Amino acid sequence: MFKEGTVNMKADIKVSEEIIRNRLSQMIINEMCKKKEFKIPIHLALGHESIAVAVSAVMEEDDRLVLTHRNIHYNLARNPCFKAEIDEYLLKSEGLAGGRLGAMNLANERRGIVYTSSILGNNLSVAAGMALGKKVKEEDGIVIVVTGDGAMEEGAFYEGVTFLKTCNLNAIVIVENNEWSLATRIQERRCPIHLDRFASSLDVDYVLLTGNDVYAYITALKQARREAIERNAPVIIEVKLRTLGDWRLKTEEYPDGKFINYHAGASPSIEVSEWPLIREDDSDPVFVLSRYFEIGQLRNISCDMLNRLTGEIQ
Amino acid sequence: MKYVQHINELIRTTIDNSNPIVLYGQNISAGSCISGLTRGLKNGEKRLVINTPNIESTQVGIGFGLMLSGVSSVFFMKQQDFLLLGIDHLVNTYNFVRINEPSASFTIVPVVVDSGYEGIQSSLNNFSDFCSIARIAGYAITNRHDADHIVRTHLVSPGFRIIGVSQRLFQTEILSCENDPTVYNNGEIFQYYEGADITIVCFNFSFPQGMKLREELATLGLSSSLFSVNVMTPIDWLHILRDVSRTKKLIVIDDSKSVNRSCYHLTTEVYRECSIDRVLTLTRDVTDECLRPCSEEFSIDTNSIMKTLRQ
Known part of the structure; x- marks a missing residue:
């Protein structure tokens, strides 16, 4: 059942369960989006599960997480109650934030998610303020701020990292690079930004994560967290990933179908199923789990999980 | 100081x-x-x-x-x-x-x-x-x-x-009145004087102009109430409305260059709530002149005000 080359089977399988839970939860929400059950805009993060589950796994009690509009994967990873997430999206008082925040600003202070912004680059400076607050109060822990390749084009990104470094503040800046900003790829909208060189120019450590291996991500994040705290400095982690859920739209102009990048709302190409694999390559975090566990075992976990999640919200 | x-x-x-x-x-x-x-x-x-x-x-x-x-x-x-x-x-x-x-x-x-x-x-x-x-x-x-x-x-x-x-006031002697003002709404409105003839209300940073106007009117035998509104839009205009209802004459001074001045909220309320003889609104002309470096003095012509009040 457990493939060679890994250790601590009990702990490991729980991480895989979390990836599957995160994926299935999003798929269920996608079905609800198709039925237009939500009035609010929801940005799914299919394909982003590995970094979210890894961040949640390494967070200590005093750590603080700061998110952006595409935050569903982190909120699901940090929040064990699926129904509370759904209720928040339905703007019910039983929701995670009492129905006051909806999706794009969803935070969960009890689970360390203290601020979420729907404005690109906005959250870097708020995270910097939180890191400064920790320093003044001599508190333990670290601030982890998540942003994307679109936000790193903003001046606020440059300002925020500059301030973190200038004031010797420990923080982890995670850039989820899916290469898209709504409907434009990087090469369609700007010149390349070499984040490693940018980090180097500020004497900030840079780590590149690729391949969606949640176990490797946990190891890398633990090391980055430790080094940031020891050095009182920020670390930038760029995570290359692919947002899944794209589809082809057939029109007269595009009889073979025009590629539509998934950005928000329902993805018509995604169907919820007992085995929630979307792509059979490293761009799918669920596929990567098969390196560690037998598919049959993962399928069983997934089947039970789907029953549990659907039961929870009925 | x-x-x-x-x-x-x-x-x-x-x-x-x-x-x-x-x-x-x-x-x-x-x-x-x-x-x-x-x-x-x-x-x-x-x-x-x-x-x-x-x-x-x-x-x-x-x-x-x-x-x-x-x-x-x-x-x-x-x-x-x-x-x-x-x-x-x-x-x-x-x-x-x-x-x-x-x-x-x-x-x-x-x-x-x-x-x-x-x-x-x-x-x-x-x-x-x-x-x-x-x-x-x-x-x-x-x-x-x-x-x-x-x-x-x-x-x-x-x-x-x-x-x-x-910035305009930075190097000037700080203004002060003989008596402490009455503070309304936790610092939204300050009343410095109570007079019988006119109510003067200053907005933005125009208190110095209001103070000077009150002194000049006093030399002409007119006593004025003097308020300063130190916030954007006070929720409660009650104290100013009461004073205006008594004096029946209101002079509003606002030195801001916005087209959305706070003083208009007050004048709207005064017209709605008070029986009043005269309302004078003293504001800057917002023109392209404001874009050029200049002294930007916001001075008030007391004689012209007196002429208007007598009409």
Whole structure:
């Protein structure tokens, strides 16, 4: 059942369960989006599960997480109650934030998610303020701020990292690079930004994560967290990933179908199923789990999980 | 004592009793220390003084981040128009933070560039324009009395606000009246005098003009009530309306260059609620002249006012 080359089977399988839970939860929400059950805009993060589950796994009690509009994967990873997430999206008082925040600003202070912004680059400076607050109060822990390749084009990104470094503040800046900003790829909208060189120019450590291996991500994040705290400095982690859920739209102009990048709302190409694999390559975090566990075992976990999640919200 | 010296003393005294706190901004403890506004601020036990990089948008976000961490802060800003770069935070971040009624304090203290010689940058001198975009509490400091109340009460207090100081007044002797004013609505409205003939109400930083007008009218035998509205839009105009109902004559002075002046809220209420003989609204002409470096004197012609009142 457990493939060679890994250790601590009990702990490991729980991480895989979390990836599957995160994926299935999003798929269920996608079905609800198709039925237009939500009035609010929801940005799914299919394909982003590995970094979210890894961040949640390494967070200590005093750590603080700061998110952006595409935050569903982190909120699901940090929040064990699926129904509370759904209720928040339905703007019910039983929701995670009492129905006051909806999706794009969803935070969960009890689970360390203290601020979420729907404005690109906005959250870097708020995270910097939180890191400064920790320093003044001599508190333990670290601030982890998540942003994307679109936000790193903003001046606020440059300002925020500059301030973190200038004031010797420990923080982890995670850039989820899916290469898209709504409907434009990087090469369609700007010149390349070499984040490693940018980090180097500020004497900030840079780590590149690729391949969606949640176990490797946990190891890398633990090391980055430790080094940031020891050095009182920020670390930038760029995570290359692919947002899944794209589809082809057939029109007269595009009889073979025009590629539509998934950005928000329902993805018509995604169907919820007992085995929630979307792509059979490293761009799918669920596929990567098969390196560690037998598919049959993962399928069983997934089947039970789907029953549990659907039961929870009925 | 100069206006800026008095405010600097008040700031230092108030901050001495507030820990933990972060005081930050560009050059706040270097060079002229924002023309003396922040002179003498020092690091201390759980008090951090930071000369920041030139990162205005981030500076505003930092204050809200500190607030979410339970740490109070004051962000001193050399020019109010720099705050334009932080408007996203004034609206979007503040609207997130305010939901949870934070216990920490965050105050931005910008110098409102209203001396005129900065040209284009002086075109934005309406303090309340900034406050109105997200219903931000804002207090304009114009004299010794409102400075004492506003700084002591609001500089470090749970929640977020902007306290504006006037560059035009920086090196002038700070104005003061014989008696302490009556303070309404926790510092939104100050009443300095009660008179029988006319009600004068000053907005933005026009208190010096109002004070001078009251003195000149007194030499002509007219006694005036004198109010200063130090916030964007007071919720409650009751005390001014009562006075206007008695004097039946209202002179409103607003030195701002906005087309959305706070004084219009008052005049609307006066027309709706009071039986009144005369309303005079004294404002600047907002033209392209405001874009050129100039003295920007906002002077009031008492003779012309008297002529109008007699008509």
